[in-house]
Each structure stands twice: as C-alpha cells, then as structure tokens.
Amino acid sequence: MEKYLTPFWLSLRHRLWTKRLWLSSFLAVVTLVSVLNSAAISSTMSVQASPTNPQLGDTVTVLIQADGLTEATPTVVMNQKTYPTFAIAPNRFRALLPTTPLDPPGSLNIQVNGAGDPQAVPQKLTLQLRDRDFPTQSIWLSGGGSDGTDYEFNKVDAFKALVTPTKLWNGKFQRPSEGEITTVYGVRRYYNGEFASDYYHRGVDYGAGTGSPIVAPAAGKVVLVGREADGFKLHGNTIGVDHGQGVASIFLHLSRIDVKEGDVVQAGQQLGAVGSTGAATGPHLHWGLYVNGQAIDPVPWRYGNFE
Ligand SMILES: [Zn+2]
Numbered sequence: 001m002e003k004y005l006t007p008f009w010l011s012l013r014h015r016l017w018t019k020r021l022w023l024s025s026f027l028a029v030v031t032l033v034s035v036l037n038s039a040a041i042s043s044t045m046s047v048q049a050s051p052t053n054p055q056l057g058d059t060v061t062v063l064i065q066a067d068g069l070t071e072a073t074p075t076v077v078m079n080q081k082t083y084p085t086f087a088i089a090p091n092r093f094r095a096l097l098p099t100t101p102l103d104p105p106g107s108l109n110i111q112v113n114g115a116g117d118p119q120a121v122p123q124k125l126t127l128q129l130r131d132r133d134f135p136t137q138s139i140w141l142s143g144g145g146s147d148g149t150d151y152e153f154n155k156v157d158a159f160k161a162l163v164t165p166t167k168l169w170n171g172k173f174q175r176p177s178e179g180e181i182t183t184v185y186g187v188r189r190y191y192n193g194e195f196a197s198d199y200y201h202r203g204v205d206y207g208a209g210t211g212s213p214i215v216a217p218a219a220g221k222v223v224l225v226g227r228e229a230d231g232f233k234l235h236g237n238t239i240g241v242d243h244g245q246g247v248a249s250i251f252l253h254l255s256r257i258d259v260k261e262g263d264v265v266q267a268g269q270q271l272g273a274v275g276s277t278g279a280a281t282g283p284h285l286h287w288g289l290y291v292n293g294q295a296i297d298p299v300p301w302r303y304g305n306f307e
Helices: 002-042 150-161 299-303
Strands: 046-050 059-065 075-078 081-083 086-089 092-098 106-113 123-129 136-139 180-183 188-191 204-207 213-215 220-226 237-244 247-254 270-273 284-291 294-296
Touching (some): 046 123, 059 075, 059 123, 081 092, 150 220, 150 237, 150 247, 237 270
Parallel strands (some): 136 188
Antiparallel strands (some): 059 092, 220 237, 284 294
C-alpha cells in the first residue's frame, strides 16, 4: 500500500504546488494588467475646442488636459497640418488653430496626439467651420501693378514663420489706431473683372491722418523693421511685433518708425505713425494679425480673451 500511497501523496503535493504556482502567476498577470490599465486611464487626454461653431477667419483654441503624460508635449493636427501646443498650467496645454477665408467651409478634423507618450490615446474632434460673406472690391488695373521685392517678401515670410515659446500678450488686444476702420478683414477682390481666388484682405485698415500714432495692440517684441528705402516697396515702412507662441502683428504703410528690432513693447506703447508708404492710395494703417503663419480675423482678439 505504501508503495502506492507515497507516489499518490507526492503527486497530490506536486499538483497542489503547481496549482499554487499557477494561481500566483495568474494573480501576477491580473495585477500587471490592472497596472497597465490604470496607467492608460490616467494618461487619457481630454480635449476641448472653442468656439464650437467657428466661422471663416476665426482662431480655434484647443485646450488639452493631459494628466499622466510623461514629459511629452501633445501636438494638434487639423486637416493634415500639425500645430504646436504650449503648456498653460501643469498638465494643461493650448493650441491656436487659424482659419481663413480661403478655407473650405465644412468639417475641421482635429486630432490631438500625445507626441511620443506611448500611453496617450489620440483624441479626435470635429467642428463645423461656417461659411461667411465677405465684402468684395473690384479693382481695375491698367498696366503692371506695383510689384514687391524679393527682399521684402523674404523678410515678411520669415516673420510669419516665427514661433517663439513665451506668451507675451495678456488679455484682450487694443485697437492700434484711433482712426475709423476703412476696410474690414477678409474682403475679396475681382481684378479686371476676374475673381482673385487666393486674395483676401489680410488685416484691418484704419484711416487716419499722416503722423497720427500707432500703438502696440498687445505686448510683444519687435522682430521686424522694414523701410521703403531698403526695398519695402509694396508694404512700405513696416513693423512686425511677435506676441509669442505663433501670434504676431504686422503694421504697414507707416510714415515713421519709433522702435527698433529687439525692443520689447507694452500694450498701448507707441510704435510709429500712420502714413501712405508702399502701395497705399492714402494714409492708413494696415494691421495684420497672424496665428501660426495665417492672417486671421483680429476682431475676436479685440473682444475675447485668448489665454
Ligand atoms: Zn489693408
């Protein structure tokens, strides 16, 4: 009997031992899965966009709450183009997405990526970009129009491409001139009767007398000073102010420039004076506001807070 008993007990003990091993490894797997799960849950990003019903020319703000993201900074892709985000609080990021009169109305497909964080699940969001009626102008040109120079276009292109990390503006933007608005943002044009499909008025014009002051609509750093005498034939005397994080103002046709490149300016600080240098039919200020390289409608920036 003992002959049979021993192997039986041995085999029972062995079976129990195996079962315990199996059970503990099962528990280990369960624990590992739940750890992975909780990590995935804690690094899920929540995304909000405003306005929820934008129209052509609006700047769309995307806010990302990204708890548990390790080091990575999220990026935002809208209609195949990638935009930077900036931290505005711990684990909170903001992207500014430009829209213009040249965009097709309809779906804006926005995707937020965790940028290198393997546990961040990409978030998708779709907004409907509303169409908008812009005024039109008919321009009749006889002979060649006034062409700009490569020098000024290169300088202005480099200015528009600038994205610096520090936010310098604070709250609502001020009007840069006391003059009344003579041409609104987004005006479309017909040249000699033909619709100019890539033209829109990339800013707001203020009519004011030559020599009347131009002030900074928000704090920033002067990063562009262009003079008609140096080749700014089309833009005329020009100032470009970087407000940081891809937001920048350009001021055209000035009669006088009171700042130099590198100057840090405060909101309301005088930059120069209204004029009609470059391609201008009369004294006025052209103020263009750019977000990540695109001329957006400055009006929402005057009345709303982009923080
Ligand atoms: Zn203008």
